[in-house]
Amino acid sequence: MNRTMLPWFDDGDPIPDPATVATLRARVAARLDAGAPEETTVVHDELARWAAERTAAGLPELPGAVEHRTSQAVQGALTGLGGLAPLLERDGIENIHIHGHDHVLVECADGTTARWPHPVADSDEDLLELLGEVFARAGRTSREFSPAHPIANVRIPAGGPLGARVAAVRELCDRPRVAIRRHRLAHATLTDLHAHGTLDARLHDFLAAAVHAGLNLLVTGGPYAGKTTLLRALCQQIPPDEHVVTVEDDYELGLHLDQHRHPLVTAWEARTAGAEGTGAITLDDLLKQALRHSPSRVIVGEVRAGEITALLRALGNGAAGGMGTLHATTARAVPDRIAALGQLASPPLPITAAHRWTASALDLVVHVTRLDRPHGRHRTISEIVEVGPVGDAEGPDLTPLFTLPPDADHAIPVGPPSPALLDRLTRAGLDRDVFAPPVQAWGGEWR
Structure with missing residues (x-):
């Protein structure tokens, strides 16, 4: 046009x-x-x-x-x-x-x-x-x-x-x-995103099992890629008897608006200073408070600065199934992005410590992408990687599980997760055949 x-x-x-x-x-x-x-x-x-x-x-x-x-x-x-x-x-x-x-x-x-x-x-x-x-x-x-x-x-x-x-x-x-x-899709589910073409049946089943297994997830992507919509859909998979604390700059998740599906939600919104310059409550303040409210899960709308350290603490405190969103260009860029934001904390978080915290706090990075196709805009999941321990390169090991082939609309499996993670997913109901390589994709071989 x-x-x-x-x-x-x-x-x-x-x-x-x-x-x-x-x-x-x-x-x-x-x-x-x-x-x-x-x-x-x-x-x-x-x-x-x-x-x-x-x-x-x-x-x-x-x-x-x-x-x-x-x-x-x-x-x-x-x-x-x-x-x-x-x-x-x-x-x-x-x-x-x-x-x-x-x-x-x-x-x-x-x-x-x-x-x-x-x-x-x-x-x-x-x-x-x-x-x-x-x-x-x-x-x-x-x-x-x-x-x-x-x-x-x-x-x-x-x-x-x-x-x-x-x-x-x-x-x-x-x-x-x-x-x-x-904020259009206030109560989107993974099934809705499947129907709209954002993800296919394999990704639907994998992500649903990841939430039920209590994995800590970070949803990443560029501006308007659909990070918040995907996070909202992931949250719909949380069992209704769990106490969920949501922490956001602006209310975008809306879990507290659906008392039938989420009867036990503590929803907090950060507050900027008033016209007189006082009264500010930051994400960092709310994340520290969240751990005092006995949450089953802590969900963070988006992290933009030094409060990344509070998010890593919240995800690594033993409460399973925490989730959040972060701006990043690719899934592989996430550890360096976290380390850079850690430098904005007070006091700054050393890069080596940021990598160790990332490795211990996160299980998966789910990356979403906005594709401009001739038939219109398409939002899709382009990468899912498993976050492993800090390796020889001094950063967390990242193992690709799903990757988007050229000209495809959905990511396909490119390799199985670690045995420990695969065991958690199968105990949460995932069929191991999800990771079977598609026959027609890339010659049907793992990459």
């Missing part, structure tokens, strides 16, 4: 007219200010009145889908999201990029990128005012977004059951720049 000629966004669902939404929002707000008791009822009444006015003017009756989307947009506008509200209600949208009030691009779940047909505010100044209100009121703590504080990040309770993550920059660029990440 010629990226200079991106199509307009069209998922077949009506997009509310911003002027109509603004008019209806003003009507509803006036009635609420006058003492109307219930917002949803007032929105319904004003929509009915608006529809009647259209009919009286000789305009055609609106389809039910248009009224429904307009109602959602009006309610979103009342929450202070303004022109962002219609974008956040689109299930097919994953990422929203705003480069000024009238230049909006969306990345969709099918891998396409499109232009949003409406401005999200009347001007860049209005967009900055809207963002200032969002950062001040939508998060759990007030964040300042001003010329003095031109960078801000917050999770907002909109865009799905897990909300959305908003990152914005002003003054440091030509126009306001905003990136919004919607």
Whole structure:
């Protein structure tokens, strides 16, 4: 596709007219200010009145889908999201990029990128005012977004059951720049990922057994490769009677939202400092606290800096089945990546100690990749390696178990795990034939 000629966004669902939404929002707000008791009822009444006015003017009756989307947009506008509200209600949208009030691009779940047909505010100044209100009121703590504080990040309770993550920059660029990440797949399972083509039956069975066996897993990959979605699916395999502690910068896993499947979850979210510069709670603080709550498993959403040392301590404390995510280019790059992040800890973690901790704390690294194919974007598991003891090269030995062949959509088995690990997996229900080499792949030989 010629990226200079991106199509307009069209998922077949009506997009509310911003002027109509603004008019209806003003009507509803006036009635609420006058003492109307219930917002949803007032929105319904004003929509009915608006529809009647259209009919009286000789305009055609609106389809039910248009009224429904307009109602959602009006309610979103009342929450202070303004022109962002219609974008956040689109299930097919994953990422929203705003480069000024009238230049909006969306990345969709099918891998396409499109232009949003409406401005999200009347001007860049209005967009900055809207963002200032969002950062001040939508998060759990007030964040300042001003010329003095031109960078801000917050999770907002909109865009799905897990909300959305908003990152914005002003003054440091030509126009306001905003990136919004919607957490679409709140309750994805390994079976769902199998159905969507992210993994095949072998990988499904292997990963399910790995979780049941209590292996410590690290999910790695690049930005937007699907690390959190895979981690969320892995967590769905955890037995419901286990006490799971989740530690995240922003709530993305959502295990605490499903009390039927996960009745014993302690979910913690880090907290940045407020506008006055106090009150910060870091991942490192939460990971240290987690071990005092007698967890069966500790799950970490993502590690980005020196808190890697706390993660390694949490995974190596004897509680089986811990998991987390980490940015890395390949599975083999993980030990060096961990060692580099360990240098950011206070005090810094020596590289030799980082390698020893990695070898003792981790059993598997599962690497995910986003592939851009002619038929669209495809997320897949490209590598699974077993983490062994520190070897002659002074780093942990990494044994490939699954690898992605050229032009393939799924990783295939390339060798069995160590006898001890294989025994744990088979006792967890895995059929050893999972590691039988595919007849048609690479001549049917181990690599």
